[in-house]
Amino acid sequence: MNSYFCFKDAREQSLISYLAPGMHNRYLSATLFLKGNIMDNSDGDPVKAGHLLFGTMPEIVVPKQVHGTRIILASPRITLPQRPEADGIFLSNTDLFISLRFADCFPVLISSSRPEPWALVLHSGYRGTMKNIVKEGISLVKRRYGNDCLNSAFSWVGPGIGSCCYTRKTVDPPTIEAGNRLPAECLFSTKDGLVSIDIGRAISMQLHENGLPMDRIKRIADCTSCKDSLYYSYRRNGTSCRMMLLVRLRTMYQNSPFWWENI
Numbered sequence: 235m236n237s238y239f240c241f242k243d244a245r246e247q248s249l250i251s252y253l254a255p256g257m258h259n260r261y262l263s264a265t266l267f268l269k270g271n272i273m274d275n276s277d278g279d280p281v282k283a284g285h286l287l288f289g290t291m292p293e294i295v296v297p298k299q300v301h302g303t304r305i306i307l308a309s310p311r312i313t314l315p316q317r318p319e320a321d322g323i324f325l326s327n328t329d330l331f332i333s334l335r336f337a338d339c340f341p342v343l344i345s346s347s348r349p350e351p352w353a354l355v356l357h358s359g360y361r362g363t364m365k366n367i368v369k370e371g372i373s374l375v376k377r378r379y380g381n382d383c384l385n386s387a388f389s390w391v392g393p394g395i396g397s398c399c400y401t402r403k404t405v406d407p408p409t410i411e412a413g414n415r416l417p418a419e420c421l422f423s424t425k426d427g428l429v430s431i432d433i434g435r436a437i438s439m440q441l442h443e444n445g446l447p448m449d450r451i452k453r454i455a456d457c458t459s460c461k462d463s464l465y466y467s468y469r470r471n472g473t474s475c476r477m478m479l480l481v482r483l484r485t486m487y488q489n490s491p492f493w494w495e496n497i
């Protein structure tokens with residue numbers, strides 16, 4: 235147990251709650267639904283997942299993820315059934331839910347209560363990390379709140395595929411691109427002549443380069459491909475199932491009507 239995230243299990247559905255110390259927990263609700271009954275039955279479809287979780291769907295922003303760097307602002311104009319293309323969502327001043335889906339790519343969450351409660355969620359896999367969606371997202375927050383906005387922010391990275399399971403041939407163009415774009419400590423040669431890429435580490439370094447202090451970057455270092463019991467992994471078995479990150483800013487301190495916020 236640590237104070238920044240917590241694994242839970244209820245209704246045959248495992249999940250991770252991302253937790254921020256102090257005041258933050260009063261407003262941030264951030265849950266990653268892992269392998270389990272509800273995500274199995276949703277089969278990667280966020281609308282099915284929404285019906286299974288909520289019964290009646292609330293207003294929710296669910297972009298179509300395209301491994302790019304576009305970040306959208308959560309607003310009622312783009313809630314379901316709209317599916318704008320984007321790989322990041324910025325949330326503030328609204329009680330809308332926002333959601334992204336993952337199977338090996340990394341969830342990245344940044345949140346602060348200053349100057350007002352806000353959260354940024356990103357989908358950063360190989361391509362998102364090459365294109366540095368983290369920088370894109372942080373730039374958006376800085377444009378909005380100024381360069382000091384990360385002073386009281388927390389960030390979380392993962393779970394995603396580990397360097398143990400993300401290997402590519404040395405001569406593949408994506409390997410060469412990674413060699414050009416990522417710090418040297420994010421690439422290793424394996425004993426069978428492949429190159430292993432540590433995407434989680436690259437994302438953490440991007441967060442730090444763009445202003446997050448190291449002690450505010452919390453990694454969930456599990457590899458989604460290794461830990462079959464907890465996570466879906468596209469690379470392991472081509473699954474169509476996805477883990478779903480669901481975030482909202484709570485405006486009330488009363489008991490929540492949602493079971494995953496009460497366990």
Ligand SMILES: [Zn+2]
Pocket residue numbers: 395396397398399400457458459460461
């Ligand atoms: Zn692994």
